[in-house]
Amino acid sequence: MKFCVDTNEKNSWYIGTNDYGSKMINKFETVMFQGNGYMGMRAVAEEKQLHEQRDMFISGTFDAFPNEVTELPNLPDLINLEIKVDGQPLCLKDGYVENYHKSLNLKNGELTRTFDWIINNKAVHFNYRRFISMYDKHLFVSQVEVSSAQDELNVQLSSGIDGRQSNDESQHLMEGDKRLYDGQYIQMQAETQQSHIDFVFNVRHKIYVDEVLLSDKPYINMSRRQIFGNYNVDLQAGQTLTFIKYANVYTSIDQDADPNKLTDDSVAALKRASLSNYNESLQKSDRVWNHNIWQKNYVQIDSEDEKPQVAINFARYQLAANTPLDPRMNIGAKGITGEGYKGHTFWDTEIFMLPYYTFTMPDVAKNLLTYRYLGLQGAHKKAQGNNYQGAQFPWEAADPTDGETAPLWGSADIVTGKPMKIWSGFIEQHVTSDIVIAIMDYLHATGDQVFADDMGYEIILDAAKFWSSRLEYNEEQDVYEINDVIGPDEYKEHADNNAFTNYTAQWCIQKAIKVYNLIKEENPELYLKLSNKLNLETTYESWINQVNRIYVPQPNIEGVIPEDDQYLSLKNVDVSKFQVNDQISTIFKTYNLSQINQMQITKQADVLLLIYLFENMFDDNIKQSNWNYYEPRTTHDSSLSQSIHSILASDLGLNDEAYKFYEMSCETDLGIHIGKAIRGLHMAACGGLWNMTVEGFGGVRIDNGKLRIEPHLPASWNSLKYQINWQGSTVRVGIDGEKMFVQVIGDGIEFVSYGREYQVPANGSLEIELPVEETVTD
Numbered sequence: 177m178k179f180c181v182d183t184n185e186k187n188s189w190y191i192g193t194n195d196y197g198s199k200m201i202n203k204f205e206t207v208m209f210q211g212n213g214y215m216g217m218r219a220v221a222e223e224k225q226l227h228e229q230r231d232m233f234i235s236g237t238f239d240a241f242p243n244e245v246t247e248l249p250n251l252p253d254l255i256n257l258e259i260k261v262d263g264q265p266l267c268l269k270d271g272y273v274e275n276y277h278k279s280l281n282l283k284n285g286e287l288t289r290t291f292d293w294i295i296n297n298k299a300v301h302f303n304y305r306r307f308i309s310m311y312d313k314h315l316f317v318s319q320v321e322v323s324s325a326q327d328e329l330n331v332q333l334s335s336g337i338d339g340r341q342s343n344d345e346s347q348h349l350m351e352g353d354k355r356l357y358d359g360q361y362i363q364m365q366a367e368t369q370q371s372h373i374d375f376v377f378n379v380r381h382k383i384y385v386d387e388v389l390l391s392d393k394p395y396i397n398m399s400r401r402q403i404f405g406n407y408n409v410d411l412q413a414g415q416t417l418t419f420i421k422y423a424n425v426y427t428s429i430d431q432d433a434d435p436n437k438l439t440d441d442s443v444a445a446l447k448r449a450s451l452s453n454y455n456e457s458l459q460k461s462d463r464v465w466n467h468n469i470w471q472k473n474y475v476q477i478d479s480e481d482e483k484p485q486v487a488i489n490f491a492r493y494q495l496a497a498n499t500p501l502d503p504r505m506n507i508g509a510k511g512i513t514g515e516g517y518k519g520h521t522f523w524d525t526e527i528f529m530l531p532y533y534t535f536t537m538p539d540v541a542k543n544l545l546t547y548r549y550l551g552l553q554g555a556h557k558k559a560q561g562n563n564y565q566g567a568q569f570p571w572e573a574a575d576p577t578d579g580e581t582a583p584l585w586g587s588a589d590i591v592t593g594k595p596m597k598i599w600s601g602f603i604e605q606h607v608t609s610d611i612v613i614a615i616m617d618y619l620h621a622t623g624d625q626v627f628a629d630d631m632g633y634e635i636i637l638d639a640a641k642f643w644s645s646r647l648e649y650n651e652e653q654d655v656y657e658i659n660d661v662i663g664p665d666e667y668k669e670h671a672d673n674n675a676f677t678n679y680t681a682q683w684c685i686q687k688a689i690k691v692y693n694l695i696k697e698e699n700p701e702l703y704l705k706l707s708n709k710l711n712l713e714t715t716y717e718s719w720i721n722q723v724n725r726i727y728v729p730q731p732n733i734e735g736v737i738p739e740d741d742q743y744l745s746l747k748n749v750d751v752s753k754f755q756v757n758d759q760i761s762t763i764f765k766t767y768n769l770s771q772i773n774q775m776q777i778t779k780q781a782d783v784l785l786l787i788y789l790f791e792n793m794f795d796d797n798i799k800q801s802n803w804n805y806y807e808p809r810t811t812h813d814s815s816l817s818q819s820i821h822s823i824l825a826s827d828l829g830l831n832d833e834a835y836k837f838y839e840m841s842c843e844t845d846l847g848i849h850i851g852k853a854i855r856g857l858h859m860a861a862c863g864g865l866w867n868m869t870v871e872g873f874g875g876v877r878i879d880n881g882k883l884r885i886e887p888h889l890p891a892s893w894n895s896l897k898y899q900i901n902w903q904g905s906t907v908r909v910g911i912d913g914e915k916m917f918v919q920v921i922g923d924g925i926e927f928v929s930y931g932r933e934y935q936v937p938a939n940g941s942l943e944i945e946l947p948v949e950e951t952v953t954d
């Protein structure tokens with residue numbers, strides 16, 4: 177595996193680089209992103225740099241321009257700090273730089289940058305540190321130390337709030353008041369122009385020379401969208417200047433703030449926060465990282481190479497840094513790490529990220545699913561707009577009540593030069609089933625009956641109501657079809673009877689029938705409520721009438737499940753030349769989308785995803801035949817592809833393939849390709865990393881509602897240990913080549929492994945011999 181960042185054999189929480197003038201500038205900004213789920217900042221330098229992409233977002237604060245879809249506004253910058261030494265602005269392109277080093281501590285999210293800047297024959301040492309607090313979600317703290325061992329220095333600092341940020345030049349914020357409170361607190365107010373969300377940003381500085389506090393009353397500089405405090409300090413040789421910046425942000429949609437008192441309350445909060453010094457503030461945040469995240473889940477990989485452990489730590493760090501803990505919000509496909517996909521949420525959450533949360537932090541999983549419950553209103557809007565019934569969930573979601581937020585137009589077609597229409601918002605419909613899949617997994621793993629009664633069952637019933645209205649009756653064959661869709665493979669637009677879509681739609685209706693009967697029998701009150709709300713009696717009749725006549729494509733004579741009605745008769749091409757992991761979507765250099773639509777080229781796991789999710793429906797021969805057929809036809813142009821292939825390969829005993837796809841997936845963001853991750857991380861790949869490790873190699877799966885653990889340890893790993901949660905109990909699993917150790921904290925659990933059922937008593941443990949694995953070689 178090749179990473180763009182350096183790793184450290186002794187510390188798997190470390191990623192860093194000594195490279196400062198690099199072409200990788202935007203990639204490093206993304207990979208070393210800092211966030212706490214509420215607020216997120218790219219890892220730009222404090223001083224402005226050419227080609228940087230300076231972004232800061234607050235989850236859920238969507239805003240739209242006329243005729244454009246809603247997006248997360250890029251907020252006023254708080255990181256900025258311009259320094260002049262003897263009048264010379266700090267710029268790493270001037271003078272010489274020695275001992276440059278930038279690193280991110282994945283355990284507590286602290287970013288550090290140190291270097292010596294040799295300018296005008298003086299060597300000046302800089303030591304930057306900063307973090308976004310997990311303890312106080314509104315708080316950002318940064319510190320720089322400046323010193324020179326040999327020389328006197330005059331240091332000028334200018335730091336504050338810079339509102340000249342935009343989303344690709346679109347400015348979402350209307351400027352509000354700017355002021356200085358108590359001579360020390362710099363404040364800027366702003367409001368989004370369409371959604372009218374108010375923001376208040378505050379900054380306070382403290383300056384020390386050799387730990388002696390100087391007056392922190394700045395000379396203020398205010399101009400359009402800017403307010404900065406300026407300071408001027410003379411340093412003797414050997415003295416150290418320490419400059420601390422405390423900043424916070426509040427918005428009128430914060431759950432923990434009074435929208436009418438934002439300006440005063442936020443300043444009061446910053447006053448309190450700035451009573452602690454940098455290290456004290458960091459420790460408070462550190463403790464929350466440990467307590468709320470690392471103690472709830474661990475994954476320990478013992479292998480010669482430290483990269484697998486770094487990769488899983490990176491993935492879990494990024495998931496924590498990008499997951500809002502407010503049910504009105506969800507995780508964007510790129511989190512809050514960049515402007516890509518505008519902060520929108522996709523099925524990426526349900527299929528790729530929720531397994532991690534369901535198995536390790538069920539309360540977070542519940543929040544993320546509650547978001548979909550709050551989204552029923554938007555889903556009804558979408559269904560009605562398309563003349564369907566029930567809940568048709570949006571392909572791209574922002575504020576849950578918005579409904580569909582997918583843009584209409586994408587990048588230019590290489591053949592026609594015209595923008596390509598984005599069809600996903602209209603016809604990529606499987607997301608509605610994906611949400612039901614995630615709900616069922618959550619219910620099995622947690623047994624959370626309260627969620628089921630309050631929200632889960634209603635979503636399932638409403639989703640099935642949509643599918644029932646979506647089905648098209650084919651009189652000739654007496655079957656129900658679903659035509660003109662995009663399945664998970666986005667290289668096939670306007671496909672008829674996409675296998676994934678049809679199977680999951682049928683499965684959704686089957687689940688709804690079960691839920692209907694269950695609540696009717698066991699919870700008449702709930703039944704009455706939902707029956708009235710969703711008009712269940714008539715809907716149920718349709719389900720019963722339709723469910724067994726939904727057309728689900730069957731394997732052909734070679735065992736291949738047709739991806740859709742057209743796929744198997746399309747032209748075959750050699751896809752191997754497009755299966756390159758160091759570039760993205762190279763296929764578009766040769767063909768346009770309409771041409772690809774006419775060829776057996778698959779973007780990402782589609783039939784294979786179906787097989788992974790519904791493994792019990794297909795036997796091993798069918799699984800293998802479909803693997804043999806579809807993998808060579810898949811470009812893996814979506815980062816959602818590799819993890820599914822790795823897990824399925826593990827299941828099929830294709831251990832080398834499983835590891836190959838695992839490595840490819842680890843390289844999605846951390847790899848050396850410059851183009852990937854520029855506009856943000858691939859959050860689904862982060863989720864996928866946990867899935868490959870714990871579900872694929874660790875063998876954890878929900879099988880007919882039961883826990884199954886059938887590990888496939890990679891040959892290069894000595895052992896794997898992880899912790900999951902099953903129905904309220906903590907389950908610790910340790911696997912080496914021959915044995916598996918399962919320890920339970922809490923109530924006893926049952927699980928299945930290689931056809932045998934095991935029981936672990938309350939607070940007990942057991943060890944089992946693992947069967948010797950047969951490795952299938954191609």
Ligand code: BGC
Pocket residue numbers: 509517522523524664666779780813814815816860
């Ligand atoms: C993939 C989709 C995915 C989206 C956001 C696309 O490239 O094909 O499946 O939901 O990216 O990650």
